[in-house]
Amino acid sequence: EVQLVQSGAEVKKPGESLKISCKGSGYSFTSYWIGWVRQMPGKGLEWMGIIYPGDSDTRYSPSFQGQVTISADKSISTAYLQWSSLKASDTAMYYCARGGITLKWPFDIWGQGTMVTVSS
Amino acid sequence: QSVLTQPPSASGTPGQRVTISCSGSSSNIGSSYVYWYQQLPGTAPKLLIYRNNQRPSGVADRFSGSKSGTSASLAISGLRSEDEADYYCATWDDSLSGPVFGGGTKLTVL
Numbered sequence: 001e002v003q004l005v006q007s008g009a010e011v012k013k014p015g016e017s018l019k020i021s022c023k024g025s026g027y028s029f030t031s032y033w034i035g036w037v038r039q040m041p042g043k044g045l046e047w048m049g050i051i052y053p054g055d056s057d058t059r060y061s062p063s064f065q066g067q068v069t070i071s072a073d074k075s076i077s078t079a080y081l082q083w084s085s086l087k088a089s090d091t092a093m094y095y096c097a098r099g100g101i102t103l104k105w106p107f108d109i110w111g112q113g114t115m116v117t118v119s120s
Numbered sequence: 121q122s123v124l125t126q127p128p129s130a131s132g133t134p135g136q137r138v139t140i141s142c143s144g145s146s147s148n149i150g151s152s153y154v155y156w157y158q159q160l161p162g163t164a165p166k167l168l169i170y171r172n173n174q175r176p177s178g179v180a181d182r183f184s185g186s187k188s189g190t191s192a193s194l195a196i197s198g199l200r201s202e203d204e205a206d207y208y209c210a211t212w213d214d215s216l217s218g219p220v221f222g223g224g225t226k227l228t229v230l
Contacts, residue, residue, distance in 0.1 A: 035219070037165075044122060045157075045165065045208055045221040061218050095164055105212050105219050106155045108176070110164040 002026040004034075004096050004111035011117045012086050019082035020114045022096030029077035030054040033099030035107055036070060036081045040092045048094075050104050051079060059104070086118045123148060124209055124222035131228040137197040140225045142209030144190050148220055152212040154192040156185055159206040159224075168207070169194065196227070204229045 007021040022034065035050040049060040053072040060070070072079040079096055094114050097107035125143040132138040142154065156169035167176055169185035172192065184195045192211075196203055209222040 044224040045210075047219045047221070050218070059218065061216065097165075106153075106167070106170060106210070107165075107219070108167050108170070110166070113164050 002098070002109050004098060004109055006094075006096060006111040006114045009115040009117070011119070013120055014086060014088055014118055016086050016118075017082070017084050018086055018116065019080050020094060020116065022079045022081075022111050024077045024079070024098070027098075030074045031101055033101075033104045034072065034079040035097050035099050035104070036068075036079075037095045037097060037107070038064075038092050039095065039113075045095075048081070050099060052104075053077075053079065086116075088118050088120075090116060091118050092116060122223035123213060123216070123220040124211065126207075126209060126222035126225045128223065129226045129228065131230055132196075132199045133230045134199055134201065136199045137195060138199060138227065139196075140194045140207050140209075140227070142192045142194070142222050144192075144211065144220075146190060147215045148190075148211045148213040149187065149192055150190040151214060154185065154187050155210045156183075156194045157208045157210060157221075159208065161205070165208065199229055201229050203227060 030053045036048040038046045048064040049070045051058045051070045053074045069082045096111040098109040153171045157165040158168045159165045172187040173185045182198045206224045208224045213220040
């Protein structure tokens with residue numbers, strides 16, 4: 001079964017760092033793009049960025065460039081999303097999703113989501 | 121403000137047919153396939169329609185998609201209570217060089 005399993009919910013304070021993960025299984029992890037999508041409470045879906053685990057080619061949405069870092073460790077089929085200094089406005093559900101092979105899109109398989117709460 | 125425009129809400133009674141619209145521009149819907157996602161309460165989005173009008177395996181044929189120019193629509197026939205969810209259209213945007221989503225439509229089954 002093709003699946004993406006994300007790390008658990010996090011509660012952090014403003015200014016703290018955080019790295020959440022997304023582990024792929026059931027398919028060739030290095031052959032498909034992996035994207036990250038933010039969903040703020042009660043709001044819609046926003047594309048953050050995307051990575052090709054095969055060579056770590058990474059692209060960011062202009063809205064998130066410089067705000068987060070996307071990486072991947074192909075040896076353990078895991079993609080990451082990290083922040084160096086969290087803000088309260090980073091409170092949201094974050095989803096990873098599998099993209100295409102030659103194309104980065106569409107996202108066909110989604111992780112279960114990781115809820116990040118940033119509060120003092 | 122989402123790049124793709126959807127009505128915030130839609131509703132229907134069991135058995136009815138409802139449609140949800142999605143409006144974009146020449147740099148997104150006008151030049152790319154449209155996809156639809158269903159997000160049931162408290163769950164991750166699920167791919168419902170791909171390449172404008174194709175259904176993944178396991179998706180009921182009550183769901184159908186269409187596209188014309190810079191707009192697209194999702195139709196749900198024979199509405200059921202379990203269809204109550206948020207629905208998002210999405211496509212690739214050439215200007216952004218990335219995917220864009222509609223703001224979502226909350227479907228209520230009365």
